[in-house]
Amino acid sequence: xxxxxVFAVAAVVIVAGAVGVLVNRNPVHAALSxxxxxxxxxxxxxxxxxxxxxxxxxxxxxxxxxxLFLFVIMLLGVDRVEDLEIEPFPIQRWLAGVxxxxxxxxxxxxxxxxxxxxxxxxxxPANGDSNIAQLAENLFSDHVFALEFTSxxxxxxxxxxxxxxxxxxAG
Amino acid sequence: xxxxxxxxxxxxxxxxxxxxxxxxxxxxxxLTLRNPLVMFMCxxxxxxxxNLSFVALATRFGDISGQTAVFFVLVVAAAEVVVGLxxxxxxxxxxPGATADDLAELKG
Numbered sequence: 001x002x003x004x005x006v007f008a009v010a011a012v013v014i015v016a017g018a019v020g021v022l023v024n025r026n027p028v029h030a031a032l033s034x035x036x037x038x039x040x041x042x043x044x045x046x047x048x049x050x051x052x053x054x055x056x057x058x059x060x061x062x063x064x065x066x067x068l069f070l071f072v073i074m075l076l077g078v079d080r081v082e083d084l085e086i087e088p089f090p091i092q093r094w095l096a097g098v099x100x101x102x103x104x105x106x107x108x109x110x111x112x113x114x115x116x117x118x119x120x121x122x123x124x125p126a127n128g129d130s131n132i133a134q135l136a137e138n139l140f141s142d143h144v145f146a147l148e149f150t151s152x153x154x155x156x157x158x159x160x161x162x163x164x165x166x167x168x169x170a171g
Numbered sequence: 172x173x174x175x176x177x178x179x180x181x182x183x184x185x186x187x188x189x190x191x192x193x194x195x196x197x198x199x200x201x202l203t204l205r206n207p208l209v210m211f212m213c214x215x216x217x218x219x220x221x222n223l224s225f226v227a228l229a230t231r232f233g234d235i236s237g238q239t240a241v242f243f244v245l246v247v248a249a250a251e252v253v254v255g256l257x258x259x260x261x262x263x264x265x266x267p268g269a270t271a272d273d274l275a276e277l278k279g
Contacts, residue, residue: 007181011189018196021212022204030209034216037193041219044186048230050238053222053245060245065215065252072256073208076263096202104195111187118183118231134235135242143239150246157250161257 006047014040031069038062052132186227194220205270207259211252218248 013036020033038061045054111118129137139147193216200213222241229237263269 004181007185011185014189014193015196018193018216021209021216022196022200027206027208030212034212037216038219041223044189044223045226047181048186048226050226050230050241053226053238053241056242056245057222060249061215061219065249068252068256069208069212072260076208076260093203096199099202100195100199103198104191107191107194108188111184111191115184118187131238135238138235138239139242142236143243146243150243153247153250157253161253164254164257164261 003047006043010040010043010047013037014044027073028070031066031073034069035062035066038066049131051130052135183227183231187224190220190224190227193217193223205272207263207269207271210271211255211259215248215252218244 017033017036017038017040020036021030024030024033038057042054042057042062045051045057197213197216197220200216201210204210204213222244225237225241225244229235229241266273
């Protein structure tokens with residue numbers, strides 16, 4: 001009962017936020033709709049007992065990434081309403097709608113096809129460890145090389161950002 | 172509505188269908204919008220849809236590796252946003268109001 005209520009409310013918030021990103025012509029409003037979606041996903045993470053990821057979702061996504069988006073919007077001053085009068089490809093929206101419905105339909109059909117497999121299989125073992133302990137053990141044993149490579153990735157990202165946004169010197 | 176909800180327990184399939192819907196909304200946004208910043212937000216929507224299905228399946232089959240994958244997706248998404256926004260700044264700062272169609276001048 002509580003589970004289905006949480007799922008229903010979170011699903012409504014997620015889909016409403018996603019549609020809000022799509023239809024809001026003001027980028028600031030789109031970014032705020034994105035926060036609603038990210039928060040709904042965090043709620044579902046808690047419902048799925050992924051507590052650590054829920055916290056990271058709120059801190060990294062809703063905190064850092066959306067603030068970065070808003071920061072860039074304000075820096076560039078693009079927070080005006082988009083002009084929709086000019087339409088370079090009139091058929092583009094129709095095609096995009098067809099592609100979107102097709103993608104959703106294909107995935108939902110695949111889920112319906114695989115429903116039996118979803119129903120089988122063993123459930124989550126009653127492991128005494130907390131979610132964060134299990135995640136840490138998996139991360140630092142099976143995926144330790146990938147973890148090290150992400151540190152390289154982050155350093156490359158930081159250096160690349162500094163190079164991209166620095167003003168060219170006069171010389 | 173409440174008795175209807177009581178009869179239905181959200182199974183993994185529900186989470187996967189929700190994630191498919193959010194992913195499709197992200198695809199439509201990426202294909203129709205022209206503001207590069209909002210297109211970027213649609214990519215974040217798609218990443219979140221995939222994260223949701225990862226966590227739903229990880230919980231269903233009791234395999235913590237799915238949550239590890241989501242962890243890496245989060246890290247890569249953070250790096251991607253930083254680099255992507257830097258690109259957008261360096262492209263849009265000299266020409267404010269440019270749309271994604273104007274970015275074709277990136278061609279050599």
